[in-house]
Amino acid sequence: MFNFNKLLALVLAVPFVVAAPGKRALPAICQRLEPVAADLLENLFGGECGDSAHGALRLIFHDAIGISPIVGGGGADGSIVTFNATELTFEANDGLDDVIADVGPFFLKHQDVITSGDFVQLAGALSLAACPGAPRVQFFAGREPPKAPSPNFLVPEPFNTTDQIIERFAQVGFEPHEIVALLSSHSIAGADTVDPTIPGTPFDTTPSVYDTNIFIDVLLKGTLFPGTAGNQGELMTAVNGTLRLQSDFEIAHDPRTACTWQEFATNQPLMASKFGPAVLKLSFLGQDPERLTDCSELIPQPPALKDVPEFPPGQFLSDIQASCDVARFPDLPTQPGPPLDVAPIPQADSDDEDDS
Structure with missing residues (x-):
């Protein structure tokens, strides 16, 4: 064994x-x-x-x-x-x-x-x-x-409960904070099969940059679906053109993982440093x-990023659904401009691709 x-x-x-x-x-x-x-x-x-x-x-x-x-x-x-x-x-x-x-x-x-x-x-x-x-x-x-x-x-599936996901990872030796670290990959990822009507829908507002936006976006009050409603494993998102996984939202608000999630939302170097070992x-x-x-x-060194955590245009601290019980979510600047409408990720071929 x-x-x-x-x-x-x-x-x-x-x-x-x-x-x-x-x-x-x-x-x-x-x-x-x-x-x-x-x-x-x-x-x-x-x-x-x-x-x-x-x-x-x-x-x-x-x-x-x-x-x-x-x-x-x-x-x-x-x-x-x-x-x-x-x-x-x-x-x-x-x-x-x-x-x-x-x-x-x-x-x-x-x-x-x-x-x-x-x-x-x-x-x-x-x-x-x-x-x-x-x-x-x-x-x-x-x-x-x-x-x-x-x-x-x-x-694990996006409709699994946090208990189920934590238990599955624990079977192979992973702690809850390491699950959050692995979910940093969603900062550059998208979905095709959660809502198959909109292939290439990113989870993040900047799906080609490994940044903290995914951790901010998931904490914002959901108000819309980028495509059709009622898809298993999907919840309303706060930014048009992005897709929010049910599992991401629940992990972001579970007491075992919420504070790690919030830390990553405003600390790009910490997020990156935890992802590699995981x-x-x-x-x-x-x-x-x-x-x-x-x-x-x-393996080459990826390009550096000077990340400044910000709320998307039109979003403010009052839109955050925080859940870390030991630290308040910080008040971040809001990006200027009209509300975002994030474009789908261009697909590698003519077929639908990943849910990474």
Whole structure:
């Protein structure tokens, strides 16, 4: 049985990389993966924090969370790529067929030098390279090929209760504050399948920038739906063109997670510093980190962001539904201009894409 306590100790012992890549000689496995990384950066992501990047980042989570001490699974092993015919039938993976169609040809091109588990983690880490404000996520290589598909019903859904989500993450060694850290990915993400009438609807007002807006926006009083009402897992949002997940709203207001959520809303460096280690921890699920090789030099440093937390135009402190019981939400400046109408995220192809 996989030892989650050992995993936690190993993750804590691995320093989180925030500086630019070092000058050490690359281990042989990392050298073999240099052309893969270059190909992904140039020909998949193309220097943009766009739909392909969002999909690759989402894939990390949907692959890695597929492990449980109760029903098994391989965790971060690439099973979602190798056994996609099975795992893409899972309701929680709805929309990932287009992500696999986008990134899959790159795996097939390089499968002689990289396993599907390493490919998912490498692509996900590289996906943030063009996202201003994002942390540089560490990448370790050396995963064995997956042996079987992940069991169903291990990926949390946007309509799950906070109790259910916290319990699912606790099964694989994650604390509530780490769940909030992982949800930082929603700052550059969008949805296609929650409301299928409006594919590419972002969760955030700036879906190409890894900023704190998602944490501010979810606390604002919801007043509208960007498309149709009555969709499972969706609540009214405060900014036209954005989609609010029920699970995000409830986590933002749960006493176990509300204060971490509020901290991230006004502290970009803190948000970024917590996301990297949480993703690294995900990448080790089902793996023995001592058997993997640190190839983080392959991951470029994302552009810096001088983030100034602000309320969207027309929104003020009086519109905040705060829930942290130990600190008041600060009064932030309001962006000038008319109310926002956020455009959909351009899709990587003509089909609907990710829910990352």
